Amino acid sequence: MARDLNKVMLTGRLGKDVELRVTPNGRSVATFSVASSRNIREGDAWKEQTEWFRVVAWEKLAETCSNYLHKGSHVFIEGRLQTREYTDKDGIKKYSTEVIATDMTMLDSKGQNSGGGNDIEDAWDNAGGGGNSNSGSGGRSSGGNRSRGNSYDSGETDLEDIPF
Structure with missing residues (x-):
């Protein structure tokens, strides 16, 4: 029997x-929007096309996103x-499709963050990598700082828990 797949990966x-x-x-629940752009060809010119995704993170991942991510x-x-x-x-009945985040990696280079640049790195080091990463490098992945959601929270979200 084939298994279904519902997986999103975006930058x-x-x-x-x-x-x-x-x-x-x-x-804890965090919400934010992520813009992902790509270039498409229109005639002889290239045009940037941007898609917006609403992202929802829960529990520890929500707190990490709130503490370290910004516009x-x-x-x-x-x-x-x-x-x-x-x-x-x-x-009127409406529908909203959201990305329920299970993993987040910060891609900004050291020094590009608004809080002086080293705050995220220092907090990550002091927390021992946060214990939330599956990389074997003390919590660091090669592309940035990574934080995983709770593995037990893989079921459907209880809509009564959403405060909006």
């Missing part, structure tokens, strides 16, 4: 600062797509 830059909230059950941060996100249904203020 891009944050369009605004991360928004961190806490659900009534005490779970303009270059990130690599791994996760899965999830579509949820909600009713807007006018009573």
Whole structure:
């Protein structure tokens, strides 16, 4: 029997600062938008085409995103797509497809971060790599700092836990 696959991998830059909230059950949830651009040919010219993705991170990964990402941060996100249904203020049923992040890697070079550049590296070192990485280099991957979501949180998101 074939297995289904729901996997997203994207790189891009944050369009605004991360928004961190806490659900009534005490779970941290972060939301942010990532813009990913590519060049396409239109006639004799090249044009940049940008897609925007809404990203949702939970628990420890949400807190890491909130602490270290900001508008303009270059990130690599791994996760899965999830579509949820909600009713807007006018009573109209709407749908929203989001990337539920399970892994995040900061791609900014050392010194490109708004907090002076070394804050992320120092915090990562002091935390022993955060214990959230699957790389064997003390929490560092070759392309940036990596943080994984909770492995037990792979099920569907309880929509009652979303505070918006």
